[in-house]
Amino acid sequence: MNAVVEAENLVQVYEVGRGLFRKPARLQAVGGISFAVAPGRTLAIVGESGCGKSTLARMVTLIERPSAGRLVLDGSDATAADLPAEERKRLRRAVQLVFQNPYGSLNPRKTVAAILEAPLAINTSLPRSERQARVADMLARVGLRPEYAQRYPHMFSGGQRQRVAIACALMLSPKLVVADEPVSALDVSIQAQVLNLLADLQADLGLAYLFISHDLGVVRHIAHDVLVMYLGLAIEQGPKERIFARPLHPYTMALLASTPGLARGGRARIVLRGELPSPLNPPQGCVFSTRCPYVTDRCRVERPALRPLDGRRVACHYAEDFLQAEAA
Numbered sequence: 001m002n003a004v005v006e007a008e009n010l011v012q013v014y015e016v017g018r019g020l021f022r023k024p025a026r027l028q029a030v031g032g033i034s035f036a037v038a039p040g041r042t043l044a045i046v047g048e049s050g051c052g053k054s055t056l057a058r059m060v061t062l063i064e065r066p067s068a069g070r071l072v073l074d075g076s077d078a079t080a081a082d083l084p085a086e087e088r089k090r091l092r093r094a095v096q097l098v099f100q101n102p103y104g105s106l107n108p109r110k111t112v113a114a115i116l117e118a119p120l121a122i123n124t125s126l127p128r129s130e131r132q133a134r135v136a137d138m139l140a141r142v143g144l145r146p147e148y149a150q151r152y153p154h155m156f157s158g159g160q161r162q163r164v165a166i167a168c169a170l171m172l173s174p175k176l177v178v179a180d181e182p183v184s185a186l187d188v189s190i191q192a193q194v195l196n197l198l199a200d201l202q203a204d205l206g207l208a209y210l211f212i213s214h215d216l217g218v219v220r221h222i223a224h225d226v227l228v229m230y231l232g233l234a235i236e237q238g239p240k241e242r243i244f245a246r247p248l249h250p251y252t253m254a255l256l257a258s259t260p261g262l263a264r265g266g267r268a269r270i271v272l273r274g275e276l277p278s279p280l281n282p283p284q285g286c287v288f289s290t291r292c293p294y295v296t297d298r299c300r301v302e303r304p305a306l307r308p309l310d311g312r313r314v315a316c317h318y319a320e321d322f323l324q325a326e327a328a
């Protein structure tokens with residue numbers, strides 16, 4: 001099936017001011033990421049805070065234009081200079097964003113009914129009665145009672161508020177939902193409920209998800225494919241089963257080893273040392289070289305390309321060695 005979103009080498013570079021008399025520095029938040037997501041599929045983007053996940057989300061949802069690369073949404077090149085305004089509007093409706101913190105994205109002065117009706121009132125010519133019917137239908141879909149429509153966002157729990165935010169994102173029948181840490185602010189028991197809801201909605205509506213999380217445990221059930229980011233780059237990318245069963249990049253190994261329930265016995269436990277380097281001053285060779293327990297001189301000077309191996313893509317000079325060690 002045709003992908004809903006195809007990203008080719010997306011790059012985002014920010015100019016960061018360093019005071020009046022110094023030239024602004026160049027911060028590469030995303031350094032060339034490629035992926036595709038088909039209807040009904042979920043790609044999880046995982047990595048530590050600061051690795052560029054939200055920047056990627058802003059590019060895919062057309063909030064920010066990439067510095068370089070190509071983004072095809074629902075069959076249309078969103079990065080084309082000559083994209084007609086009407087088509088851009090259509091694409092903006094086709095991709096919707098759900099944030100970590102629904103306190104910020106829901107207007108506190110409006111009832112849930114008014115919040116959910118607004119996208120329809122602005123973007124469609126549906127009569128009021130039809131808009132209200134759709135609001136009622138959407139509330140039921142996300143598991144909220146009909147009488148909640150007249151309540152205000154502050155009257156809900158965190159999990160309910162995230163249900164409202166998801167309902168709001170779905171009002172215009174998008175094809176792709178970008179969820180940026182959608183359950184990170186919720187209690188663990190509530191997280192599972194919201195993840196189940198997202199999975200049910202995907203099955204019912206054929207939605208494609210770009211699901212962003214710093215927590216591999218959270219993506220474990222919902223993801224079909226995984227893209228592990230480090231300092232703006234993809235370091236391992238492919239089907240979830242492959243990567244979870246046999247990670248081939250030391251950073252993925254470390255993330256898995258530190259996730260309760262995903263750590264495997266037998267494998268040497270890799271503990272992440274040190275801090276994430278500043279993206280203003282990234283390591284010269286492999287971006288992970290300053291924290292990698294297997295680092296060699298080659299890693300410090302030569303940046304490994306992302307290349308196919310064992311059913312996924314991985315950016316480590318020694319991935320073959322890890323694969324053989326596992327097989328032995």
Ligand SMILES: Nc1ncnc2c1ncn2[C@@H]1O[C@H](COP(=O)(O)OP(=O)(O)O)[C@@H](O)[C@H]1O
Nearest residue numbers: 014027029048049050051052053054055056279
């Ligand atoms: N508008 C901006 N201007 C300058 N730097 C930014 C901007 N947005 C993000 N950054 C920087 O880009 C890097 C990636 O940020 P972000 O995408 O928010 O990461 P994540 O969501 O993975 O935590 C960080 O170093 C952050 O400070």
Ligand SMILES: [Mg+2]
Nearest residue numbers: 053054055180
């Ligand atoms: Mg973020």
